[in-house]
Structure formats: C-alpha cells, structure tokens
Amino acid sequence: MNENNNAAKPIETLTPEEFAAKYLPVLEARDAATETPDDYFVRNQETGKLELHFAKSTYTALDEDAKKRIKGAFLWGRNSGCWISRCKEPNLYDAERVAKSLGLYDAGKSGERLSYAEQMERKAERADRRADRYEARSEAAYKQGEALQKPINDMHGDIAFFTQPNINTSAGRAFARRRERMFAAFDRGFEEFRKSDYWQGRAKTARATAEGKSLHDKGFVMRRIKERESDIRKLRKSIEEYESFIPALDKGETPRDHNGWEVRITRERVEEQIGIWLDRLEAKLDELGFYQDCLDRLGGVAFSRDNLHKGDLLIISRYREPVRFFRGGPKNFTYEFTEPHMRYANGEQMQGQAAYAEIVRLVKEAQV
Helix, strand or coil, rough: HHHHHHHCCCCCCCCHHHHHHHHHHHHHHHHHHHHHCEEEEEEEECCCCCEEEEEHHHHHHHCCHHHHHHHHHHEEEEEEEEEECCCCCCCHHHHHHEEEEEEECEEEEECCCCCHCCCCCCCHHHHHHHHHHHHHHHHHHHHHHHHHHHHHCCCCCHHHHHHHCCCHHHHHHHHHHHHHHHHHHHHHHHHHHHHHHHHHHHHHHHHHHHHHHHHHHHHHHHHHHHHHHHHHHHHHHHHHHHHHHHHHHHCCCCCCCCCCCCCCHHHHHHHHHHHHHHHHHHHHHHHHHHHHHHHHHHCCCCCCCCCCCCCCEEEEECCCCEEEEECCCCCEEEECCCCCCCCCCCCECCEEEEEEHEEEEEEECCCC
16 A cells, blocks of 8 residues: 555657647646736836836826826836836936826836946046037037128128118119028027027036046035935935834724824735835945945045134135134034124124035134
C-alpha cells in the first residue's frame, strides 16, 4: 500500500502543440486579468507628473467639456504620445480629479523617483537648451530688424528722397507707395528689435538657471533649507495625527482630530494618505540634504548671535553699503541701515532683517 503511494508518478511528455493547447488558454486568461487597459492614467515617478494614456478614438468620442478640462490640466507631449499634467507632485489633485472623472483606469506608478540632485541636473540641462533656443530667436529677430530697416538706412543723406512731395502722376504715385512701404518696414524693424530684446532677456534668465547661480547665494540656499524644514515638520505632524486615528478605527469608533472634531474616514483612506505623505516626506528630506550640501560647499554659516555684538558693521549680500548689527535671533538677525537718509519720520534709523547666511563679512567690530 505504502509502496503504491510512494511510487513515482510517470513523467508527462507533451509535444509543443499539445503543451500550447493545454496551457496557453490558462496563460492568456492570467494575462488578460492583469493587463492594463488601453485607457488609463499613471503617475510618472521620474518626472513627478500625471500622464493620461488613451486611444485617439476615445479622445474623439469625448464631449467638448471633457476635452476642455483635459486641456486645462494637461499638455500634449509629442515625444511621449500622451497628455502630461501641467503641475507635478505634490500638486496633482486637479489632474487626478480630471483623470478619474473621465473613467480612466488607475495604473498606479511608473519609473523610479530621481534624487533631487538628479532633478536639478536635468533642470539645468533643459534650461541650457532653452537658453540656446532663445538666443537663436533673439539673433534671428535682430537680423530681421536690420533687414527691414536697411532700405531706409541706405537712403540716409538723400535729402530728395525724404522731402520729395507726393506728385499725382503714375510715377509720383508709385514713388509715394514705395516710400510708404519702406517706412512701414522701418517701423516693423523696431518691433523685431523689441522682440530680440525680449528673447535675449529670456535667454539670460535661462542661462542663469542652467549655471545654478542661485545655488551660490547663501541667503537663497538658507531660505530653501528653512522652507524644507517647515514642510518636514508639517508632514510629520500630519502623519502622526493620522496614525492616531488607527486605534479608534480598529475598535469601530470614529476618530477625532487635534481639535476634538470627529473625522469621518476609513482605515483604507488613512493608510493611503499616510503613504502619500511618507512619499512626500522622503522627497523633502532629499531636498533638504541637497541644500545642506550646497550650504556646506559655500563654507557654511560663519556668523551667529554668539559671535556678533550690537553695533558691529557688516556687509550682507543684498546691499553694497554696510549695515549695523542690532539684535540677533536663532537664525535671523535685525540690522540698522547706516546711510543718513535711511530714517523713519521720527528720526530713528530704519531697520531690516536677514539670515546669518547672508552675511558676507564683518567690516568693523563694535567698540565695547
């Protein structure tokens, strides 16, 4: 009896055709159950944006109101072949609302989140390419302006051309029309020069972004650090509050927020929101580390209320003239302007506030 139970089962031998006939329907059913529909939306972790993917026939069948809502929250990406949200994380609420209102399948996330350093590197690369395009447009507009004004410029010195009255003959009328066209082209040349200046300004801004000039300003970096620290505190507080809801929900009770108000929410929604906040917290911590590294490369913060005294003359990054240290806090300090005209109506010296990171150097110590 035991020998029969322990006997090895014979090995089943199938031809490729028999194997396909037996197992292919099972595999196809499994793939059909897990396959992503043709019409779906997905959160691209690499770009931080929401993408809408659907067939052209689906878009054509939409009413005008739905198309208007799509165009209001998304832009068509020619290279990617999908609609890409105008906003990015964490401001995707409206884009998600539009996607869900269209009845699209939620395909979750795709790709991997880039580190903040990689995001800034890509941003610099895009800004550099953008600056090249703007400079090319500026140069083209400038050349077009020169070409439009060349006919009039070539006539400088020809007094008769500019003073010739309109003569009512065929030749006189032809000359008058030609001169009017030349003056009209001359005016359009000024418009092209203004366009050239506009694109040159855009190119200058894009070039500054590509070179990361703001990251060489301690004051700018310090402000970004403060913003990230504030965001991290808020996210941690929100996560802790939602985690406190879970025990009450497990008991079948209605949780209350920090103000004592009842919160109508399910455990699934709590866990989903905590997951969203944890992702944001991870991103903010990455950004904070990036700006702290930038501050370290700039030499850190050399001054504080411990090594400054009332009356010290300082140079800060936002002013050329020295300012006088008045009072210090943990991260910021109050200063007085030293120029005689910088006074209030009552005669007192005007004051301002700045971060210690904005101090360039100590000019003169106060005499105690």
